[in-house]
Amino acid sequence: MIYLQNVATNSTDIKLSWQQKFGWATGDFAQNLIYTTISTYLLFFYTNVYGLPAVDAATMFLIVRLIDAINDPIVGTFIDKHTTRFGKYRGYLLYMGLPLAVMAILCFYVPDFSQLGKLIYAYVTYVGLSIIYTTVNIPYGSLNAAMTRNNKELVSMSSIRMFLANLGSLAVSFGVPVCVKLFSGGYYSGDASKTGWFLTMIVYGVVGALVLVFCFSQSTEHIKMSADTEATVSVGDLFHQLKINGPLRVLAIFFIITFGLMSVVNSVGAYYMTYNAHNAGLMQWYNLLGTLPAFITVPITPWLNRKLGTQVLMQGSLIIIIIGFLIMFLVPATDIFWTFTGRTIEAAGVTLSTGFQWALVPQVITYGEWKTGKRENGIINAIVGFFFKFGMALGGVIPGYVLAAYGFVANHQQTARSLFGIRMTTTIIPIIVTIFAMIVFAFYKLTDEKIEKMNNEIQRRNLNNIEL
Numbered sequence: 058m059i060y061l062q063n064v065a066t067n068s069t070d071i072k073l074s075w076q077q078k079f080g081w082a083t084g085d086f087a088q089n090l091i092y093t094t095i096s097t098y099l100l101f102f103y104t105n106v107y108g109l110p111a112v113d114a115a116t117m118f119l120i121v122r123l124i125d126a127i128n129d130p131i132v133g134t135f136i137d138k139h140t141t142r143f144g145k146y147r148g149y150l151l152y153m154g155l156p157l158a159v160m161a162i163l164c165f166y167v168p169d170f171s172q173l174g175k176l177i178y179a180y181v182t183y184v185g186l187s188i189i190y191t192t193v194n195i196p197y198g199s200l201n202a203a204m205t206r207n208n209k210e211l212v213s214m215s216s217i218r219m220f221l222a223n224l225g226s227l228a229v230s231f232g233v234p235v236c237v238k239l240f241s242g243g244y245y246s247g248d249a250s251k252t253g254w255f256l257t258m259i260v261y262g263v264v265g266a267l268v269l270v271f272c273f274s275q276s277t278e279h280i281k282m283s284a285d286t287e288a289t290v291s292v293g294d295l296f297h298q299l300k301i302n303g304p305l306r307v308l309a310i311f312f313i314i315t316f317g318l319m320s321v322v323n324s325v326g327a328y329y330m331t332y333n334a335h336n337a338g339l340m341q342w343y344n345l346l347g348t349l350p351a352f353i354t355v356p357i358t359p360w361l362n363r364k365l366g367t368q369v370l371m372q373g374s375l376i377i378i379i380i381g382f383l384i385m386f387l388v389p390a391t392d393i394f395w396t397f398t399g400r401t402i403e404a405a406g407v408t409l410s411t412g413f414q415w416a417l418v419p420q421v422i423t424y425g426e427w428k429t430g431k432r433e434n435g436i437i438n439a440i441v442g443f444f445f446k447f448g449m450a451l452g453g454v455i456p457g458y459v460l461a462a463y464g465f466v467a468n469h470q471q472t473a474r475s476l477f478g479i480r481m482t483t484t485i486i487p488i489i490v491t492i493f494a495m496i497v498f499a500f501y502k503l504t505d506e507k508i509e510k511m512n513n514e515i516q517r518r519n520l521n522n523i524e525l
Contacts (some may be wrong), residue, residue: 087268089223093226114179130439147196218415227345231342231348307497
């Protein structure tokens with residue numbers, strides 16, 4: 058028999074103050090200061106500053122994701138089976154924020170080693186960063202579903218989260234190039250920019266760690282897993298969830314597609330503006346336009362969800378993405394006005410879709426609980442988190458292999474063939490990927506009404522299981 062500590066903790070009526078929602082949402086701002094810097098700039102840093110061949114960097118990105126496939130389920134299971142002195146999830150934000158910042162800083166340090174030594178150092182630091190990031194990202198992603206069951210509250214929280222996440226991305230996309238040049242005396246690429254990259258990551262890492270501490274201080278867990286249920290959690294539950302939770306499978310695949318799309322476009326942007334547009338000085342503005350639309354799309358997402366519903370909202374955002382990339386494909390990169398117009402349009406669709414899909418994670422958690430009786434936030438977030446990280450890593454894998462295949466040579470004038478490879482990665486590949494995303498998401502069948510019915514049924518079951 059399952060014993061609940063408090064009936065109220067499982068109520069769908071739990072409302073959160075704006076301060077609580079904002080405090081929790083700052084955690085994604087903090088993580089984006091660190092991880093978006095990694096996913097957007099690490100490939101460019103490795104090829105143009107650190108000195109790795111593009112194919113070596115791409116292979117490393119791929120291998121690290123294979124390690125995540127083993128690590129993430131173990132971490133998710135451990136988190137669901139154990140509770141820290143500060144709660145099941147929030148304590149990790151306090152414990153692991155500083156180690157995450159330290160590993161990110163070390164990733165942007167160039168040691169005085171041989172080429173083999175530098176490759177080994179890159180593997181050690183990037184693997185270490187990815188493992189530690191898991192111990193922050195999974196608990197953080199699980200925390201909102203432990204704060205309330207109320208779907209309207211969760212959508213509201215997701216909107217605030219994505220607003221702040223995109224604010225963090227804005228600070229990265231626009232701020233990193235500016236800071237690197239400031240700290241290196243005007244250099245962004247090559248050996249002269251090494252100090253600039255290192256000092257920039259120190260600033261972003263320290264700020265990110267401090268904001269994670271603030272997030273920890275503002276978050277409270279209301280929904281708790283009973284001790285009996287906690288004891289039965291195992292790694293096998295991950296495979297069971299994937300087997301019985303159809304919406305989770307759809308969402309997980311959708312995560313890798315959409316965040317892979319975003320990461321590829323962001324990471325290749327530095328190459329596109331430097332070599333195709335012949336204007337590296339506009340790179341921070343190109344990056345800025347990749348984030349700026351979020352400050353319009355994210356606040357109106359709850360309203361759009363109420364008016365349009367899940368399927369229409371998501372499919373519409375994907376169509377917007379295709380329109381933006383088509384504009385970029387049809388004009389030369391040197392036509393800055395239309396290039397930036399296309400960039401803004403596709404970014405509006407990307408920020409709308411990626412922001413909204415985070416609000417769907419608590420839905421699949423509820424569906425899993427409705428099917429199994431276990432609210433396994435950590436395990437489900439481990440699944441989603443792995444696909445999210447794999448998608449983000451594609452920003453290094455796909456451009457890296459494409460650049461190598463088309464003969465890219467860092468810090469040299471590019472051939473027509475290598476320029477086409479960059480252009481294809483920036484426009485043609487994203488269009489194909491977005492069409493695939495539309496097909497995948499058509500299989501997501503959960504709605505707000507279905508989730509509300511599931512929550513009510515779960516609450517009735519729990520009330521019946523309480524020992525009077």
